[in-house]
Amino acid sequence: MAKKYCYLFSEGNANMRELLGGKGANLAEMTNIGLPVPQGFTITTEACTQYYEDNREINPEIMAEINEYIVKMEEITGKKFGDKENPLLVSVRSGARASMPGMMDTILNLGLNEEVVETIAAQSGNPRWAWDCYRRFIQMYSDVVMEVGKKYFEELIDEMKAKKGVKQDVELNAEDLKELANQFKAEYKSKIGSDFPTDPKEQLMGAIKAVFRSWDNPRANVYRRDNDIPYSWGTAVNVQSMAFGNMGDDCGTGVAFTRDPATGAKGLFGEFLTNAQGEDVVAGVRTPMHISEMEQKFPEAFAEFNKVCKTLEDHYRDMQDMEFTVEHGKLYMLQTRNGKRTAQAALKIACDLVDEGMRTEEEAVAMIDPRNLDTLLHPQFDAKALKAATPMGKGLGASPGAACGKIVFTADDAEAWNERGEKVVLVRLETSPEDITGMKASQGILTVRGGMTSHAAVVARGMGTCCVSGCSDIVMDEANKKFTLAGKEFHEGDYISIDGSTGNIYDGIIPTVDATIAGEFGRIMGWADKFRTMKVRTNADTPADAKKARELGAEGIGLCRTEHMFFDPERIAAFREMICSDTVEEREAALAKIEPMQQADFEALYEALEGNPVTIRFLDPPLHEFVPTEEADIEALAKAQNKPVETIKAIIASLHEFNPMMGHRGCRLAVTYPEIAKMQTKAVIKAAINVKKNHPDWTVKPEIMIPLVNDIKELKYVKKFVVETADAEIKAAGSDLEYEVGTMIEIPRAALTADEIAKEADFFCFGTNDLTQMTFGFSRDDAGKFLNAYYDAKIYENDPFAKLDQNGVGKLMEMALELGKPVNPKLHCGICGEHGGDPTSVEFCNKIGLDYVSCSPFRVPIARLAAAQAAI
Ligand code: ADP
Ligand code: MG
Ligand code: MG
Secondary structure (H helix, E strand, C coil): CCCCCEEEHHHCCHHHHHHHHHHHHHHHHHHHCCCCCCCEEEECHHHHHHHHHCCCCCCHHHHHHHHHHHHHHHHHHCCECCCCCCECCEEEEEEECCCCCCCCCCEEEECCCHHHHHHHHHHHCCHHHHHHHHHHHHHHHHHHHCCCCHHHHHHHHHHHHHHHCCCCHHHCCHHHHHHHHHHHHHHHHHHHCCCCCCCHHHHHHHHHHHHHHHCCCHHHHHHHHHCCCCHHHCEEEEEEECCCCCCCCCCEEEEEEEECCCCCCEEEEEEEEECCCCCHHHHCCCCCEEHHHHHHHCHHHHHHHHHHHHHHHHHHCCCEEEEEEEECCEEEEEEEEECCCCHHHHHHHHHHHHHCCCCCHHHHHHHCCHHHHHHHHCCEECHHHHHHCCCCEECEEEECCEEEEEEECCHHHHHHHHHCCCCEEEEECCCCHHHHHHHHCCCEEEECCCCCCCHHHHHHHHHCCEEEECCCCCEEEHHHCEEEECCEEEECCCEEEEECCCCEEEECCCCEECCCCCHHHHHHHHHHHHHCCCEEEEECCCHHHHHHHHHCCCCCEEEEEHHHHHCCHHHHHHHHHHHCCCCHHHHHHHHHHHHHHHHHHHHHHHHHHCCCCEEEECCCCCHHHHCCCCHHHHHHHHHHHCCCHHHHHHHHHHCCCCCHHHCCCCHHHHHHCHHHHHHHHHHHHHHHHHHHHHCCCCCCCCEEEECCCCCHHHHHHHHHHHHHHHHHHHHHHCCCCCCEEEEEECCHHHHHCHHHHCCCCCEEEECHHHHHHHHHCCCCCCCHHHHHHHHHCCCCCCCCCCCCCCCCHHHHHHHHHHHHHHHCCCCEEEECCHHHHCHHHHHHHHHHCCCEEEECHHHHHHHHHHHHHHHC
């Protein structure tokens, strides 16, 4: 049977999201449960994929099916496409499987031309409406389909408003709008070189193609990469008959949530604008009214809307985000979806739904996007400092969090400043989808215009970035990069602090403090821990980090990078002496100075971990990373070593490597300088013995990890003197301490020969940063230079250093487990690369049977939740 590319809303349902996209599937579902939905049909995501396969053309087969469905739509609505007397006007709306708010383009009032407008203007007795529809259509079609650019049309509107001495679009009358439509068409012709299309079918195909094409626009690509949405999914297209919110004062359009998307509080939340259409509410052309005010103006529609909200929430068992239009007092539902929400709101809603009996604990855990938790783990304003500070202005608390940084005025500046390490707050009149990368680069976003559902607010909430929107007290001068607030002029680079929960704006810097897990966050994490089977450890080098990670739920240290302990000034001197030694004796003398410091560090770590496992990795980086580069430091070292400066310089020069990441590092250091590994062994074992003595009830069992092993003999060689040294210490202390010696699997050869290596290793820890680097054959420090080109060319969709490459690197991991485990049934396995805190990578680790993931302290809750979701 031939593939079916089109579905009437009445033919689909909510489960067909893959084929119909989220919007289409939900329009179908709403139709099925009897809600008032303007009827239409959905062109499937497969048609989009086919469009790309056919070199960005709609093939005749699909074209024919679309035409067939237009006829069906005409029958359902009793209107005819392109008919003068009774024209069918439609919207053409994109809708991917996962909602991508504001990322794709919509066209309204399609099907209009000069003749049709004149007729409906006369027939309806409402020429203002007719011309408003037409000018909007030309505007959107030119922008979305022909890519003329919004700004030309907005300028024409501004000119018209100035000429008429009015402030708002609604104050323009039919004549003005007609003149605007003509100006728009002239603008179109001057930019495109041909007349604006009059044939509705031609308009429709153009619009459908534009939606397909928008799947590949740069902002959609950025959004997808941030949200793990595969490029291969494609978008569906919805063709829907219009409901008109712009026919007069008994009409309007709105957006609403069934619960507050910022806090999660139960209750209708949203905005409504009379005599308006489409994006007017979110684009901030006028300040909309709070949804509750709708009750006075539209009592019946409001009552019905309330009922619909309840129906939808009960049906989807989740907070809904809805779009609707009122046409002459009658309600039409245009969209519903599970609403995007802040992390705080997500936790509250999930807990409330459990308490309301709508969801199970498992479902509640599954509802939270782990990536979202990040925002809750970021610093909040210090409560004391905040109390003492006086806000100089207030906007809407559109996306919670605390942001403090230097003011920038454009998205490009935000990106550029961020790249050179500056923290910035982006201040804009309003944001648009083009600003998305700049928004991402900002600590926070402050806008002059726009409500809680404005672009800035929605996108910021999605990204978990703090946002204060609609502070109309700001007198903005974007062109000159300055604004005035509370009588003070602010310039680019000035410090500002904004509170995304209260909407308060502060002059200067307000200090921030770390977040904690409590309340609903704690409840959800408790449930997550109940359901997950994989352990979560942390990568921590200092007792402070380890404590933080413990607070956030870490069950051990999966990776302690010992070299990080060497950088403080007192230690680096001793370490440099060690590096610049000529003889074993000299080296041992220098190491003897370091040993007690290391031992103290390890004792503090064991204390912080309270008997939970601690994996300590032996020295890993190439030695040249530690040598001095400043002349004064070199001289000091020469003096300490009692050697000529030239000798020291010669040693430094000799440490130079062409490719240090593949050079003299990892266990190769232990092979060439066994005394380093011996010193580290002593420090680890002595520390453990001491802590065990002080806390007999704790399990203190050191896990010594040898990095960068690629051959069984190499591990055996190093392990031999590690074990000898350790056993000697244990014996001397008369202790019964047990310990393990394991290895990192971070070189492909280690994975390939894991059956041999497992004979000597008590555990494997996948160092996926190096394993990725070595498997791909490119350096993680240099990949940034070319990865963007790879994204643009669709060779890679993600940064393999952020998201585990399951097909390649993942296959090596699986192979290592399959080879290693049978040889050594006691072998325990974990991961300690950056991937240990990435939700999809965590899911993969669970699937292949790792015992634990280890990630940076602030990612621990994310990993706990992701591990639970993987297990559910
Ligand atoms: P987005 O995915 O960016 O929200 P939509 O496809 O939902 O884009 O369209 C944007 C807005 O256009 C909707 O919120 C709605 O107000 C308006 N709209 C879309 N289709 C119709 C329609 N058939 N009748 C009236 N308004 C519509
Ligand atoms: Mg929408
Ligand atoms: Mg490594």
